[in-house]
Amino acid sequence: MKTMSRLLAATMLVAGLAGAAHAKTFVYCSEGSPEGFDPAPYASGTTFDASSKPVYSRLTEFERGTTNVVPGLAESWDISEDGTVYTFHLRKGVKFHTTEYFTPTRDFDADDVIFSFQRQNDKNDPWYSYAGGTWEYWTGMDMPNLVKSIEKVDDYTIKLTLTAANAPMLANLAMDFASILSKEYADKLAADGKQSDLNQLPVGTGPFQFVAYEKDAVIRYQAFADYWGGKQKIDDLVFAITPDASVRVQKLKAGECQLVPYPNPADVEALQSDDSIQLASQAGLNIGYLAYNVLQKPFDDVRVRKALNMAINKNAIIDAVFQGTGQVAKNPIPPTMWSYNDQVQDDPYDPEAAKKLLAEAGVNDLAMKVWAMPVSRPYNPNARRMAELIQADFANVGVKVEIVSYEWAEYLKRSQDKERDGAVLMGWTGDNGDPDNFLAVLAGCAGVGGSNRANWCNDEFNDLVVKASKVSDVAERTKLYEEAQVVFKREAPWATIAHSTTYVPMSKAVIDFKVDPLGSHRFDGVDLAE
């Protein structure tokens, strides 16, 4: 063993020397492998963290640590009176990355914007099917129906015409799928017959440029010296892919990485008391809920839904399922989101009142199903446990619950069925920080039979939400959304259960990392103490 420890000591010495000679290297122990490096065909945060966040920029950007939309590759924009025409004035002198596989000959301009959007929008575009044609966010955010045309006015002006006014559009354009790629690079790949490299060897205008990816192991980036936002303080950014959450924490403690995502909720307390680690946290932009099927008897009766909501002991759920790393939800949007209505009163936990209300609605010996998701999500780390607690709570008011579950894809499909038998545990993490992305997607009439799993179509609520999406004045939108939340609470299509808290453990040497409310991990603007 002595020889072995000497050998290891020698290794560490060599590694240490190499480190001293090396520039500032930031190691992030990421949780999984990116599917590719072109963000637009994908929908997972893991892929976005490795592609759009370091490598690319967008017309608009989210300010670090907030959901505020700020100028990106577009320096400014004008919106027409009726809210349907957006004119973007592009930033000049923005450079694309010069890498071993591509040397740009021109700066970023309007052609790059047209290329980046058109390939997702136009089925006849030669790039439409290069990656399977799965432009999940472009279709998911309803862009094919929202966008009428994208035109180049001149080299540094873009005109985006919408089919109808849509206030969240600026936030949509800050999302990962709207990343701007180099048309010149794409043309070169097409000429060389190497289209698939667009998804493997990325070229962007972002803070870091891609160096190498060793599949399922390591991704390397280096700071881009000519980044339009200024060169980063760290020189090298390395993703060490580490799928197991406990192992990630061990790696952080051993100094093998400086920052890790998604610790186990059970480990959070120990991390809090660890002196070598700083633990940043922020309320996540998410909601975990139980959606009744309001098309089904007796859940079409608001009294029944209210009664069941009053039967759930949410604080017990926060303790048992989130181990304290969450907060009780009273609205369908999280409290960190603008327009959150704090005046709304939550249904109190009151089993006696619940029993009375059920009797009033003429419901006796109710037997129902509660669906428990088979996967762990930030908004619901353990749906089975949550379902069991709800089962016990409902038993207290005389309602018998049978817990059902399916494999995840099957669960997603069956839970959309309008004929679904039972209430379903589900949740949502915001895409763009806009309330529309919660209220319209999850409870709007257009989502019935799809993402609106309560199948709840209430004209009063829907009118408010649709109206709010068409006006651009934030104060006015806020008022409309606040009203919508009042209607939502009154009609109770869901039991709103919890918002989770995001924890990010990191080394004490990390300076100025901001936890992203949208759940991503960004390293622009981050520094390491010497």
Added chain:
Amino acid sequence: MFGFILRRLGLLIPTFIGVSLVAFFFIRLLPGDPVLLLAGERGISPERYAELMHRFGFDLPLWKQFIYYFGDLMHGDFGTSISTKKPIFTEFFTLFPATLELSICAVIFAVVLGVPAGVIAAVKRNSWFDHTAMATALVGYSMPIFWWALLLIIVFSGTLGWTPVSGRISLMFFFPKVTGFMLIDSLLSGKAGAFQSAASHLILPTIVLGTIPLAVIARQTRSAMLEVLGEDYIRTARAKGLSPFRVVAVHALRNALIPVITTIGLQIGVLMAGAILTETIFSWPGVGKWMVDSIFRRDYPAVQGGLVLIALIVMGVNLVVDMLYGLVNPKIRHQR
């Protein structure tokens, strides 16, 4: 001998067809599909769902899909991953050397410790060594891999700081892949300390992956030795006045090794199963972890292509072993 090889090769054809069938239907028997998983909580409209299913060719009748897939296989095309959009063949062989390197180390570890332990336990039957070794083997065999790996990491990497936590080599080292075997590539890179770093990263995963085979081999060696030691020819050898060492090492062990070698061969399946967990915990970029990810994503082409490739490799290894047996043992060669 030529006829023997031909017969063996002939047997591979039905096996290959069988494996392709199983690989194709196995993943489709699981509920759910890749398009639904892609859409997630948002849900997907029926039109868009139909469009994507069509794009991937999953809307065709199963038998048609199978014919296309089998036809492609015959042309050496293993398909393209739905998630990464890359050819399965490339994906697989990028990752396979990592799995192979770890498996070889685990087998060496298990044999080098397991065979001597089994021999000593048999020779010193009912001694304290025998009891301790066999009890340890039982514990090793029953050890949940996940728990065992985390325990080793916490003790040796966390508390003592002797070994790195996970990965294949320190991130300080960055050199091009030549063979895909980190031990060899690190030597080829010519960078000081690279080989030591790669070797130190192998220690814990090797122990974890080798634990169950080690336990099995030790127990198998012991029982095979006990059987052989009771044979007449051993008594004869002893009566001739040979040294006890010679009797055990030459006369007994050689004969006892035959069932042990079979056992070692059978451990390959155990290694593949163990590799899935070991690779996940130690962030080891191998095919085990990749297959599991593909199954979770319902990446049909990746799962079926990966299974067929693994089967082809196992079949190839078995063929070589069979031929070696044939060479060594004429009895097998002449069997009809």
